[in-house]
Every structure is written in C-alpha cells, then in structure tokens.
Amino acid sequence: MPALSRSGLSTLVVAAGTVLLLAGVGAYVSNNIWFASRAAHALPVAKVSQADANRQLRNVLVRAGLGADTLAAAGVNSAKTAEVVAAVRGVLLEQGTSLASADESHRASTVLRQQLIAKVQAGVSTEQDRSALTTAESTIASADQTRASILSAAIAAASADLSAEQVQALAAIRSLPADLPLKYRVASINAGEADTLRAALGEARAADAVDEPPSSDTQTLITNYDNNQAVTTANSNLTNNSVAVRTAWEQAVGR
Numbered sequence: 001m002p003a004l005s006r007s008g009l010s011t012l013v014v015a016a017g018t019v020l021l022l023a024g025v026g027a028y029v030s031n032n033i034w035f036a037s038r039a040a041h042a043l044p045v046a047k048v049s050q051a052d053a054n055r056q057l058r059n060v061l062v063r064a065g066l067g068a069d070t071l072a073a074a075g076v077n078s079a080k081t082a083e084v085v086a087a088v089r090g091v092l093l094e095q096g097t098s099l100a101s102a103d104e105s106h107r108a109s110t111v112l113r114q115q116l117i118a119k120v121q122a123g124v125s126t127e128q129d130r131s132a133l134t135t136a137e138s139t140i141a142s143a144d145q146t147r148a149s150i151l152s153a154a155i156a157a158a159s160a161d162l163s164a165e166q167v168q169a170l171a172a173i174r175s176l177p178a179d180l181p182l183k184y185r186v187a188s189i190n191a192g193e194a195d196t197l198r199a200a201l202g203e204a205r206a207a208d209a210v211d212e213p214p215s216s217d218t219q220t221l222i223t224n225y226d227n228n229q230a231v232t233t234a235n236s237n238l239t240n241n242s243v244a245v246r247t248a249w250e251q252a253v254g255r
Contacts, residue, residue, distance in 0.1 A: 060151065065173055067249075075165065085252035091153050105143045177194060
C-alpha cells in the first residue's frame with residue numbers, strides 16, 4: 001500500500017476527528033432527549049383546585065336533580081342533605097376528570113357541528129367537512145353517554161342515603177319539565193298532563209295580571225293539583241325546610 005502523503009494523512013485525521021465529534025454530539029443529544037423525556041414523565045400532574053372541584057360538584061348536583069330546593073321538596077332534611085352531597089362528591093373524586101373531559105369534548109364538538117351544518121346547508125361543504133361532521137356527531141354521542149353514566153352514578157350514590165319515598169319524589173321531579181313549578185313536579189303525572197297544567201297556570205297568571213279570575217275549568221284544574229297529597233306535602237316541605245336545607249347544601253358543597 002503506498003504511503004500517505006503528509007496532506008493526505010492530515011485530511012484523514014481531520015475526517016476521523018469529525019466523525020468522532022459528530023458521534024459525540026449525537027450521543028449528547030440522544031442522552032438529553034432521553035433525560036428530558038424522563039423528566040417530562042416525572043412531572044407531577046396538576047391537581048384540580050378545591051374551588052374547581054366544588055364548582056363541578058355544584059354543577060353535577062343540579063344536573064342530577066339534587067339541588068337544594070329539589071331535595072327540600074322531596075322531603076330531605078338538612079342532615080340528609082349533607083350526606084347526599086358527600087355521596088356525590090365521592091363519585092366525582094373517582095370520575096370527575098372523566099366528566100370534565102366529556103363536558104369539554106361535548107362543548108367543542110357541538111360548536112364544530114353547528115359550523116359544519118351551516119356549511120352543508122349553504123351548499124359549500126367539502127367531503128372533508130362532511131366527514132368531520134360525522135366525527136363530531138359521534139364524539140357528541142360518546143360524550144353524552146359518558147355524562148349520562150356519571151350522572152346516573154351520582155343519583156344512585158345519593159339515593160342510597162334516602163328513603164324510598166324521597167327517591168320516588170326526586171325521580172318524579174327529574175321526569176317533568178323544569179319550567180313547571182317545583183311543588184307540582186312531585187306529582188305522578190305524564191308529559192301531556194304536565195303540558196295541560198302548565199297552560200292552566202299560564203292562563204291563571206295572565207288573568208291575574210289584568211285583575212280578572214281565570215276560567216272555572218282552569219281554576220278547578222289548578223285547585224285539584226293543589227289538593228294532591230304529594231303536591232301539598234312538597235309545598236309544605238318547601239315552606240318549612242327549604243332555608244335549612246339550602247344552608248346545609250351550601251355548606252356541604254363549599255366555595
């Protein structure tokens with residue numbers, strides 16, 4: 001093998017040095033990426049503040065039909081109210097993160113869905129838009145299922161601390177429209193009867209606004225409901241216990 005010239009030898013040495021340098025840099029970078037990855041995984045997960053947890057608890061109680069006035073109407077006293085709130089808080093300690101994720105997913109997908117529907121209706125949607133709409137609707141359905149499951153768990157946990165009569169009253173309240181006065185929502189009536197009662201109450205308010213009596217049929221219908229045993233009991237509960245129950249509910253939920 002011919003001997004290398006001085007210049008050739010120098011070139012070879014420089015090249016070898018460059019390879020070693022690059023190898024060292026690569027190892028350095030790789031090690032730092034590895035350590036950075038390890039450090040990232042070691043970072044503590046940010047905890048939900050107590051105030052945020054309390055806000056979520058308050059929201060879930062209302063969504064589950066377990067607000068203070070609802071509990072009072074169902075005959076739940078202040079001591080049991082604190083137990084109900086504690087039971088629902090226990091559910092959220094385990095599933096609160098999942099519920100928050102489902103709520104956010106539902107909100108974002110609903111906004112996106114509305115935007116995509118507008119494009120479809122305007123006739124300017126693309127195939128990608130229509131595919132995204134299908135995905136958004138699927139995401140909303142999945143989030144709905146998650147939310148319903150967690151709310152059902154909250155209701156079940158709360159019901160374990162209540163009597164059968166109180167559980168039945170709360171179920172009746174949840175089944176009827178929120179714009180119907182609370183005392184009537186404990187009655188065992190169907191949707192059609194609720195609509196008739198709502199219309200009668202609206203007519204009575206309109207008549208009262210002009211200082212005239214409602215029709216005899218309307219007055220009779222309302223009087224019959226007012227004399228219903230469940231409605232009478234709920235009205236008495238609201239009159240006598242709502243303040244104490246609301247105080248206990250607020251204290252148990254916290255700020």
